[in-house]
Every structure is written in structure tokens, then in C-alpha cells.
Amino acid sequence: MKITNEELIKNATVLFWKKGYSAVGMRELQTALDMRPGSIYHRFKSKDGLFRLVIETYVEDSKSDIEACSAFPDALAELEKYFVSVTTCPGELQYQRQCLLVRTLSDMEQLPEAIRQVVVEGMATLKSAFLLVLENAQHQGNISQEADLSELAAWLQCQFVGLRTQAFVCEDNEQTKRLISRAMSELNNAA
Numbered sequence: 364m365k366i367t368n369e370e371l372i373k374n375a376t377v378l379f380w381k382k383g384y385s386a387v388g389m390r391e392l393q394t395a396l397d398m399r400p401g402s403i404y405h406r407f408k409s410k411d412g413l414f415r416l417v418i419e420t421y422v423e424d425s426k427s428d429i430e431a432c433s434a435f436p437d438a439l440a441e442l443e444k445y446f447v448s449v450t451t452c453p454g455e456l457q458y459q460r461q462c463l464l465v466r467t468l469s470d471m472e473q474l475p476e477a478i479r480q481v482v483v484e485g486m487a488t489l490k491s492a493f494l495l496v497l498e499n500a501q502h503q504g505n506i507s508q509e510a511d512l513s514e515l516a517a518w519l520q521c522q523f524v525g526l527r528t529q530a531f532v533c534e535d536n537e538q539t540k541r542l543i544s545r546a547m548s549e550l551n552n553a554a
Contacts, residue, residue, distance in 0.1 A: 368406070368416075371396050376417045381458045383466060384414055385473045411475050418478070421463045422485035429492035433499035439506075442496050443547045446523065450530035450539050461531035464489070465524050486520070493519045505551060515550065522546040 378387055378395045389400055392410065396403060407413035432441040452459050464485050471479060494516035500506045506515070526546065530539045 371398075371406070372413075372416055372420050375413055376421060376463070379414060379417055380461075380463050380466060384470045384478070411478055415478055415481055418463070418467065418481050418485055422481075422488050426488055426492045429489065430495050433496045436503070437505065438496050438500040438503060439547060439550060443543060446526060446543045446547075447540055450526055450543065451536040454534070457531065457534070460527055462524055462527045465528065490516050490520050493523075519546075519550065 374395045375392065378391060382391070387410070389403075389410065392398075392403060392413070393400060398406075403410075403413065407416065428445060429442070432438050432445055435441040450460050464482055467474070467478075467482050471482070474482070494512055497506060497510075497512045497515050497519070501508065501510065501512065506512070526539065526543055529542065530536075533539065
């Protein structure tokens with residue numbers, strides 16, 4: 364049975380998300396992907412090539428999830444539900460509470476330049492996804508027409524990163540939900 368790139372990237376994502384780029388060795392990749400080193404290199408060219416695909420896939424999936432919120436009649440309420448869903452995953456998935464891009468930033472000095480660039484571009488892509496949600500929320504009348512949406516998108520991304528980091532280190536889901544509610548409340552009051 365041939366394993367698809369999608370399955371391999373999913374398995375590699377779990378490993379990189381749990382351990383971080385620098386801490387993952389080739390033997391661990393072999394085990395996680397059930398592939399020999401030569402096959403990994405043939406398919407992905409290098410550990411860096413595989414990690415780049417992991418980051419690109421994560422960004423694209425996250426972007427789609429965030430942008431999907433804008434299609435709802437109340438984009439901000441849907442975004443709040445999304446925030447809750449990614450910050451309150453069960454214990455065995457707690458590593459997913461932390462943003463993979465932020466997790467990767469802690470390895471920034473050890474990363475090759477091409478990977479650094481993908482991470483920076485990924486952060487910009489997610490900011491633009493937040494901007495789309497905010498634009499739709501503004502059209503829905505939930506954010507003032509005078510609001511600087513670009514600045515709000517940057518603020519919202521900071522909130523999201525902080526909330527995900529807090530949720531990663533604190534297992535109190537109710538507190539996390541209250542913090543999300545507070546952030547969304549501030550967003551609703553944005554001038």
C-alpha cells in the first residue's frame with residue numbers, strides 16, 4: 364500500500380509540532396513516516412524540504428479555517444468558536460494548542476533561511492486571513508467603519524498567538540474561554 368504525501372506530511376506535522384524542528388532527528392522521521400532515509404530524501408529532498416511542506420500545509424489549513432469564519436452571518440462569533448476549538452483540544456492533543464509557527468519561531472536561529480522565510484510569510488498569510496474576517500465583520504456591522512482593520516488584524520493575531528500559548532501551558536479550559544471572550548469583546552468595541 365502506497366502512502367500519500369498528505370499522510371506523510373500529517374505524520375511529520377505531529378512529530379515536528381510535538382518536538383520542534385531542531386529536536387527531530389532522521390531516525391524519528393523514519394519511524395514516524397515508516398520510510399527509509401533514502402526514500403525520505405528521494406520524496407522530499409531533505410529534512411528541510413519536508414519541514415517546509417509541513418509549514419506550508421499548516422499555514423494553508425489554518426488560513427482556510429480562519430477564512431471560513433467570514434462566510435457566517437456573524438463572522439466574529441464564528442471566529443470565537445474557532446479560537447475555542449483550537450485552544451481547548453483534549454490532553455493527548457495539547458501540543459496542538461500552541462501555534463506551530465510560534466513553536467517554530469523558537470528554533471529560528473537554527474533554521475535555514477528558506478524555512479525562516481516560509482515561517483515569516485506564514486505569519487503574514489494568517490494575518491491576511493484575520494483581515495478578511497474583520498472586513499466581513501465590518502460589512503456585517505460588527506466593527507466600526509472607522510476602524511483600522513489592518514491594525515486590528517495585527518492585534519487579533521497577537522491575541523491569538525498569546526491565547527494559544529496560554530492554553531498550551533494552562534489546562535484550565537474555562538479560563539481560556541473567558542480570555543477568548545474578553546479578547547473578542549474588545550474587538551467588538553473597536554473604534
